[in-house]
Each structure stands twice: as C-alpha cells, then as structure tokens.
Amino acid sequence: MTESLTITRITHSCHLIEIGGQIILTDPWFSQRPLYNPGEPIAMMPEDLPHLDAVVISHEHYDHCDLDSFRRYRDKNVPMIVAGPVAEKARKAGFTNVRALEAWETAQVGDLTINAAPGKHGVHEVTYVITSGGRSVYFAGDTLLIPELLTLTDRFGPLDVALLPVNGLHIRMAGNKQVVMNAEEAAELTSVLRPKLAVPQHYAFTGGRIGDRLFLKSDKNPALFVDAARRLVPDVPVKVIAPGEPLTIAP
Template sequence: MPKIRYNNLDNVSTDKTLKEFRQWREERRRKSKDYTFKVPHHPPDLDFLHANREETTVTWVGHSTFFIQYNGLNIVTDPVWAEKMGFQRRLGPPGIPIRDIPPLDVVLISHSHYDHLHLASLRKLVSAKTLLIVPDGLKRKMVRKGFHRCHELKWWEHLSVGGVKITFVPAQHWTRRTLFDTNTSHWGGYVLESAATVSPAAAESAIAKASNEGSPRTSAGSGSREHRNKGGIRKPEGGAAHHFSVSPPTVYFVGDTGYFPGFRTIGERFDIDITLMPIGAYEPEWFMTSQHVTPEEALQGFVETGSELMVPMHYGTFRLADDTPREALDRLEAERQRLGIAAERIQVLGHGETLRIRHGEDEQT
C-alpha cells in the first residue's frame, strides 16, 4: 500500500536539490559568525510552577520547547532536552532541567523533525497519565515506539481535554526522520482555547477519556471572532512578564513554518492573545525561505494573526542554519520599530523565564 505524502497549502514545495544543498555548505564555510551572545538563563520558579493550577503560564525551555500551564493542564510543546542536534552542541542549557518539569498532562508535537521530537526526552517526560497529541500520520510511529496514549489530528480538527480545546492548525514546512519517510506525517501548530477553568481531577478524567479509541475529533470550522476585552501588560523590574486579561487567553503555538497565508486565516478563525512564533534558522534566506520565517516575516505573521502578544522562539538553542541569536533579535527589534509595534507586545523571554497571564476582572490592572 503506497504511503500518504502530505503537502502544504497551495502545494508549496520545500524540496531542495543536492546542488542547492552543496551551495549552502560552500557559503557556510566562507562565513565568520559571532556566537558569543547567549540567550540569558533565568533560574525557573519551580516552587510556583509545581504548585500552580490556576494561572496561565508560558515558560521557555529552549528552541520550540515550552512548558505551558493552561486551565489546570501541564503541557509541553516539541520536547527537546538533547545536548546535541547532529554535530551541533546546544548553545545553552535548557530553561528547566528535565527532572524538574512538573508532571505532564499533555505533550504537543508539531512535526517529527529531530529538533522538535526527541524520543529520549519524551521517554523521561511521559507518564502513564500523559496524552500525546501528534499530527496526522505520526500516531502509528509513536505507538511503535511505546507511546500508546497518543491521539493524532488533521489540520483544523480539535480535541477537547479537561475543558481545553486544542486545535491543530496549518503551517508551511515538511518532515522526515529517515530516508524513506519524507512527508509521511503532517506538520502544523496548535491553538489552545479555554471555556472555563477546571479542576485537576476533571482534567485527569478528560485525558483518560480522550486517550481511548474513538475519542472526539471534529472539524474546527470557520468559527466566529467574538471580541473579548483584553487587559494591559506590564513587566516588573527584574521579574517575569505578567499579562492581565479579563478572560482566559487563547494561545497559538506556531510550530515550525515559512511565511504563508495561513497566518491570516488562523487569525480569522481564532481570537488569539499570545503567539509563540519562530524567528530563527532563516539564513541563507534563498535556501530557507519556504520553510523558516525571517524575523521580519515572523512579525508580519504576528500582525496578520491579530494577536496581542508575541513570544519569539526557535533561536538561540541549536545552530541549525547560519544566522546567530543576536542577529535574529536585532532584526526583530529593527522591524518592530519600523512597523511601530509597541515594545511590550513582543515578550522576549530568557531560557527558564515565565510569562504569567492572570485573568479575571478582580485582577485586571
């Protein structure tokens, strides 16, 4: 039986020829890059993170790995605690040591590339109660690797877990883990929405129900964009950023992507508060353009989603391309100023730093 091969919207190709790959390697050898800048490391507030089941939090571990607390659920995205990626050593330690991650309810996998899915990390994180949510086509592989509590989603499908609606949305990318499985599973991002805060017991019950065969999986549809009264933003001196919102925030984890019209479409379907957006691995641009956004394209996509806050990711952890962390941040800041986007709307986190989102009218400032 022939394998399914997945595509991008409008069938945009990310294929590169061997000649193009060799040209990039030749260019790289002629470049001299300054990697002295390191993403700041912030000792994580482990006592708070282990006790918290109320506030929404986003803690950057590194690359595309976040620890997210959302409506009573502990969630990790694209788990990678590896010290090396190929021949490239990690540029800085993970923001939270893997042994210190609170017990997980859900793991979200955007696609199967090694820098987004590290099986050794996953085995250390997953317990009998943890639910894996993966793109269409990837579940069979994960079950073969021993991860039986696994649910796969097609683009625009969603799964409700403990009062949290998790929707798998498009991205422009590709995937491969071996010579023979190119694009045999899909790729994308996730949107987290919440209707109400639920108890940990209710969340655990929903996870158990969702992991069974035949668990609900429905199309997201076009939906409506009901406007919600969003609160203000402040960043205390020397502390983690805080965002105050009247209602629970909607979080969009972009995954790995080139710039594509899907940003606008996703923004039309969801009322997004926080976008976790890649900004790195874009150089050389002639080679990377279809699969990785530049910092300027990241901001363009952020604007098109209609999101209030952007948290940069996918930089400063592994040297996957020829850009440096400093270059990515400098280009991001220059474009922010050019576009006139308020500085507080771009929340640049250090490794281990937590963005805390407090919601409820009694807490609004």
C-alpha cells in the same frame, strides 16, 4: 472568568504553557547531537517536569520531537496531540495516549481545546491554537509564513500569546532553501494576528561551527524580531523569554 496564563521557556521551541490551570508541553527537546545544539541552556529535564495535562508536537524533526529523551517522563499515558507522522514514533517510544491531528482538526483534552492549524516546513507540520479558561495561545513550531496563518483569529478569535519562530533557517545544501519564517515575516504575522503578547522562539539553535558554515544559515538574534515588530505593529508588546523564565500574562 478569565483564568491564569503562564509561559515557561525550556529551550528552542519547547515550552510549558499553563493555561486555565492545565499544563501543556510543546515540541519536547531535552538533549543535543552533532549539528543539533539548542545554542542556549535546557532549563529542565523530562524527569523534572511537572504533571502534564497534554503534549503537542508540530513535526518529527529531532529538535522538536526528542522522544528518546522525553520517554524518561514518568506518565506514559499523558495525552499527546501530534502531527500525523509523529504518532507511530510516539507509540514506539512507549506513549499510549496518542492522537494525530491534521490542519483544522480539533481535540478536546479535559478543559483544553487544541486546534491544529496549517504549517509549512521541510517535513509535514501542523501548528496549534490552544484554548482554555478564556485564554488562547498560538504555537507556531518552526513553520514558514503561509497565507492560511493570516486567518487564525478569524477562525479562533483573539489570541493572548503568539509563540513564533524567527530565525529564517535556510538549508545551504538544498539551494539555500528557506524552511522557517524570519524575523520580518514573524512581525508581519504579528501585525495580522495582533496577540496581546508576541514571544519569539526557535532562534538560538546552532549546527556548531561546521554545521552553520556548511549546512545551515540562520539569524540567532531575537532582537531582530523585536525591532521588526516595533516597526510593523508598535502597539503589540514583544517579550524575549530566557530558558527557565516563567512569564505570566495578565488577563
């Protein structure tokens, strides 16, 4: 029997995924710093989170791995599945049940199967295909589009939801280097993976007026992805989720 699937966006790439009756938190971010602003509300604080069955963290950048804030979450034994460089940071933050995965490795947490997939970013990154109860979600962190991602459904089967970064972030100080897939590339990936639903993430982020002008360049409008997906794969629906908005995906 296919079980329930609900996605609740907290902010940026931080979501609650309720799949098969279990709840997973992705890439915790609950605060802001100079040059790091979600650009949208943060819908929930760590102390307000429901019981979590697992946490996945794609990489060590603060806007995806805000452990200083997340340590306020009450259960320090929550299973944390993380990219390798995050493991020591999570343990230093007081979390006791931490496991690092590399691409194509798998962890079992209760009835959840968490498959690590490749990612490419400014630091070491993994992405995740999370399955349970006959449902499957791909969480792409803030990776670039790389050829390995085109094989995900061949390896793991059909996807119910793909959570994809879309802002095409460039680092001006590094020769305008691109470090995150853009809307067109996310739509290209959608056209190959063909999930039942595609959801953009990682778009509202801002470095503030100074940071955006001097250091960062990105697209902040998720409608760019909506339009690109409609052109490239019109039969796959796209949903932009506001912070705090739960979205239940029908079987």
